[in-house]
Structure formats: structure tokens, C-alpha cells
Amino acid sequence: MLLYNGQSILEEDLKLPVSNRAFQYNDGFFETVMVVDGKLRFWQDHLARMQEAAASLKLELPVYFTKAAFEQQLLQLAEQNQAVKYGRLKLKVWRAGAGLYTPEVKTVEWLATVQPTAAGTTESISIGICQSIKTIYSPLSHFKGPNAPIYVLAANEKKQTDHDDLLLLNPQGMVAELISSNIFWLLNGKLFTPALDTGCVNGIARRNMLRWCSIQSIKVREAYFTPERLREADAIFAANVTAIRSIKSIAGEPLRENDTFLKKLSLELGL
Structure with a gap:
């Protein structure tokens, strides 16, 4: 399961237009967040870095990114993908709209994926x-x-x-x-x-x-x-x-x- 602009969908149902600005211009950013024992580790720090990235790219993040409901939605995605104990969540955010180098809008689209993984090794x-x-x-x-x-x-x-x-x-x-x-x-x-x-x-x-x-x-x-x-x-x-x-x-x-x-x-x- 994926979250695409807030909607829960199957991976095979994801369809992105050729004009997608992440594909065309890499006009966006991503965060990799670890899910550990049912929590998003360091979530507030990830959120702060997303806000910094959006400011650098002149993007406007949705207000609901800062709400507790968004965090719970991401954790629900982790549960759907059997990744609550230990998982790797990737949140990709990119500029909406089409256009060439000059963008049309500041609003964003986003995609969240989660995969189960193992705890990181501490071996030197x-x-x-x-x-x-x-x-x-x-x-x-x-x-x-x-x-x-x-x-x-x-x-x-x-x-x-x-x-x-x-x-x-x-x-x-x-x-x-x-x-x-x-x-x-x-x-x-x-x-x-x-x-x-x-x-x-x-x-x-x-x-x-x-x-x-x-x-x-x-x-x-x-x-x-x-x-x-x-x-x-x-x-x-x-x-x-x-x-x-x-x-x-x-x-x-x-x-x-x-x-x-x-x-x-x-x-x-x-x-």
C-alpha cells in the first residue's frame, strides 16, 4: 500500500503523468524516516527539515503535514505494510503542475511508501x-x-x-x-x-x-x-x-x- 496525496492505494494503481516535475526536473525532495516500535523516530526533526527544504525550493507544504493526524496516517500505512516494529518510510514531495524550468505553482504533491526492514547494524x-x-x-x-x-x-x-x-x-x-x-x-x-x-x-x-x-x-x-x-x-x-x-x-x-x-x-x- 502507498499514500498518494493522502489517498491509500495499491502500488500497482499508482499512475503519474509524464509532466510530473519530480520526473522531469527533480523539482522536489525526500525524507527517509525510520518507524520503530510504532513511532516515527525523530519525526519533528524530519518535519523541520522538510520545511527548510520547501523554503529553499519555494514550495508550500500542506498545513496538515504539521498535524498529528498526518503522523497517524503514516503510521497506519506502516501497519498496512507490516512495518510497525521496524520499517523504512520514504516521503517524496515535489512541485505540482507542469511547466518548463519556470514552475506554474508553489503547491506540492506527495507520495509515502513504507517497507519493513531490520534494525541498523552497529558493526564498525x-x-x-x-x-x-x-x-x-x-x-x-x-x-x-x-x-x-x-x-x-x-x-x-x-x-x-x-x-x-x-x-x-x-x-x-x-x-x-x-x-x-x-x-x-x-x-x-x-x-x-x-x-x-x-x-x-x-x-x-x-x-x-x-x-x-x-x-x-x-x-x-x-x-x-x-x-x-x-x-x-x-x-x-x-x-x-x-x-x-x-x-x-x-x-x-x-x-x-x-x-x-x-x-x-x-x-x-x-x-
């Missing part, structure tokens, strides 16, 4: 450094959708390696993010993560982690580091809405790990 990972593509900072780079081909190309490169993930750099050679996660590192008692103007996504786990650090009075720096400087860190880890994972090596070079801190962090954030 080995990463390489992406050679084929760089991140691109823009008013659209902080949310998901417009820059998706960058991550597709990086994932294609990863398939040709024995790495679990690849580190993406910006055009100046500064660390930005991984293919589907933000990156963080501990150094001298401070938590570091790349600044948003490196072109990284403003991830939901990232928001929660920085908020938690502020509450705990842990110093945080949004920084510009080369990959070489990462090797100085006391621990490096990746995080997204599925899990926090320690990074044990970069390009085959072993790194220090801090399982105690990461276990505490995972517990505090509910990941």
Missing part, C-alpha cells in the same frame, strides 16, 4: 576516499533529493572496492560526509563534524547529536579537515537515522576507536 566499518565525485555546496545541499546523483555515482565507485563506505570531499579537498551518513570525530575532548558549507547533508542524527552535546556541555566544532588530519582523531564514526557506526580504517590505515563513548551516544540518542 572500513572506508575509502571517493575519487570520482565531489560534494557541491548550494542552498539545496543540506536536504535530500536535488543532489542525489552525487551519491549514486559515489555508490557506484564503492561497488568497485572492498570498502564499506566512501568518504566524500568538497572541491577544496575538505572532508564532507559519507555516501549515506554524516561523519564525526573526537579529538582532545571535542566533537568535530564537517561544516554544512562543505556540501554535506544536514542529517537528522547530526541535529540530534549536536543538540545532545549542547545539553551535556560537550564542545562541538563544525570544521574543515583534510582526510590526513582525521588520522589524528581519538575516534571517528558515521551516523544516520539507522545507527551510529565506528570507522576502524581509512584507505586501509587503522584508526583508534572508542566503543564506550559510542555506546553511550547510541543509547542517549535512541539509535
Whole structure:
């Protein structure tokens, strides 16, 4: 079952016109939300990022997106698809109407899908450094959708390696993010993560982690580091809405790990 503009339909009944602006111009964005034990994890943060994305694209989100009834409708979809215990919900939002590059309207259409999945693994990972593509900072780079081909190309490169993930750099050679996660590192008692103007996504786990650090009075720096400087860190880890994972090596070079801190962090954030 799917939700298309608020209507529950079978997947085979979904029909989109050729003029659809998501298909024609990628004129929209998406959110991936984890359903865990009958709740939408970090829903308010996802909603905030959707509002930011809509503002960047000059879109008007439906008022009911902010209502509790919409959240319940999404959970009902998860139940219909046997994904209440643990599921991956994808909410795709795009500009309605037709037109060429100049849009006709600001209103949106939307589609929600949910699939059952397993809890994210916390096993540590080995990463390489992406050679084929760089991140691109823009008013659209902080949310998901417009820059998706960058991550597709990086994932294609990863398939040709024995790495679990690849580190993406910006055009100046500064660390930005991984293919589907933000990156963080501990150094001298401070938590570091790349600044948003490196072109990284403003991830939901990232928001929660920085908020938690502020509450705990842990110093945080949004920084510009080369990959070489990462090797100085006391621990490096990746995080997204599925899990926090320690990074044990970069390009085959072993790194220090801090399982105690990461276990505490995972517990505090509910990941």
C-alpha cells in the first residue's frame, strides 16, 4: 500500500503523468524516516527539515503535514505494510503542475511508501576516499533529493572496492560526509563534524547529536579537515537515522576507536 496525496492505494494503481516535475526536473525532495516500535523516530526533526527544504525550493507544504493526524496516517500505512516494529518510510514531495524550468505553482504533491526492514547494524566499518565525485555546496545541499546523483555515482565507485563506505570531499579537498551518513570525530575532548558549507547533508542524527552535546556541555566544532588530519582523531564514526557506526580504517590505515563513548551516544540518542 502507498499514500498518494493522502489517498491509500495499491502500488500497482499508482499512475503519474509524464509532466510530473519530480520526473522531469527533480523539482522536489525526500525524507527517509525510520518507524520503530510504532513511532516515527525523530519525526519533528524530519518535519523541520522538510520545511527548510520547501523554503529553499519555494514550495508550500500542506498545513496538515504539521498535524498529528498526518503522523497517524503514516503510521497506519506502516501497519498496512507490516512495518510497525521496524520499517523504512520514504516521503517524496515535489512541485505540482507542469511547466518548463519556470514552475506554474508553489503547491506540492506527495507520495509515502513504507517497507519493513531490520534494525541498523552497529558493526564498525572500513572506508575509502571517493575519487570520482565531489560534494557541491548550494542552498539545496543540506536536504535530500536535488543532489542525489552525487551519491549514486559515489555508490557506484564503492561497488568497485572492498570498502564499506566512501568518504566524500568538497572541491577544496575538505572532508564532507559519507555516501549515506554524516561523519564525526573526537579529538582532545571535542566533537568535530564537517561544516554544512562543505556540501554535506544536514542529517537528522547530526541535529540530534549536536543538540545532545549542547545539553551535556560537550564542545562541538563544525570544521574543515583534510582526510590526513582525521588520522589524528581519538575516534571517528558515521551516523544516520539507522545507527551510529565506528570507522576502524581509512584507505586501509587503522584508526583508534572508542566503543564506550559510542555506546553511550547510541543509547542517549535512541539509535
